[in-house]
Amino acid sequence: MKISEVIVTINQMQTDGVIGTYAIGGAVGATFYLEPVATLDVDIFVALHAEAGSRIVSPKPIFDYLTTRGCQMEGEYVVIAGWPVQFLPPTGALVEEALSEAVTMDVEGTSTRVFTAEHLAAIALQTGRAKDKARLLQFVEAGVLDAKRFQAILTRHQLLDRWQQYERQYLKDSK
Amino acid sequence: MTFDLQRISESKRAYRQALASRPIAEKLRMLDELRERTLAIRRATIPPNPASNIVREPPRPYPARGTNKK
Numbered sequence: 001m002k003i004s005e006v007i008v009t010i011n012q013m014q015t016d017g018v019i020g021t022y023a024i025g026g027a028v029g030a031t032f033y034l035e036p037v038a039t040l041d042v043d044i045f046v047a048l049h050a051e052a053g054s055r056i057v058s059p060k061p062i063f064d065y066l067t068t069r070g071c072q073m074e075g076e077y078v079v080i081a082g083w084p085v086q087f088l089p090p091t092g093a094l095v096e097e098a099l100s101e102a103v104t105m106d107v108e109g110t111s112t113r114v115f116t117a118e119h120l121a122a123i124a125l126q127t128g129r130a131k132d133k134a135r136l137l138q139f140v141e142a143g144v145l146d147a148k149r150f151q152a153i154l155t156r157h158q159l160l161d162r163w164q165q166y167e168r169q170y171l172k173d174s175k
Numbered sequence: 176m177t178f179d180l181q182r183i184s185e186s187k188r189a190y191r192q193a194l195a196s197r198p199i200a201e202k203l204r205m206l207d208e209l210r211e212r213t214l215a216i217r218r219a220t221i222p223p224n225p226a227s228n229i230v231r232e233p234p235r236p237y238p239a240r241g242t243n244k245k
Contacts, residue, residue: 039209091237092237144195
């Protein structure tokens, strides 16, 4: 059970032309900036394209590629190196931007793309579940966000009101 | 040993910062270990789902375009 093997596999998929640009998001992406927090799966964001002759965007080529290499399908997940991996298309403008502006990181000689801290924090704010709010607080407390860049993302994606509400609820007392 | 909550809180914060500043490969190995522990706890406390042998999180509701406004 190794995330590093997941990264190697995803890179190989990219080399083999099965996927284009990808980026790691979710809790695993956050771990590149914060202390590790237990998570059960890996979110990989990829720009999916319609197959030749079809207008429907499908993850089938990804599943076909991985199952022929011995990976198991589990619902919407593919199990790679013991980790359930979910391939997610960008479902909105914020995640599309996060994918295009993701940064390349090095993991012991293996490069991988990860959402920026500011995009991960903005996505957590947008998604808004309890654990996303907790993660956002981690980003703020860790001081890893570039305030100017974060503010610009919030403005571009109409999240300022939500951020002000979040600040009132969770950050006012700590200031 | 101290019962000074402020000191405890500061100590926890410092420990979290120390963890966050570890090399990424080391942090990813910690995720591997944390997942194994979580699975072990779940296996011991939650009846297994006969349809699946993989424990996973519920899908994350990444909002679709134009859903930011309340």
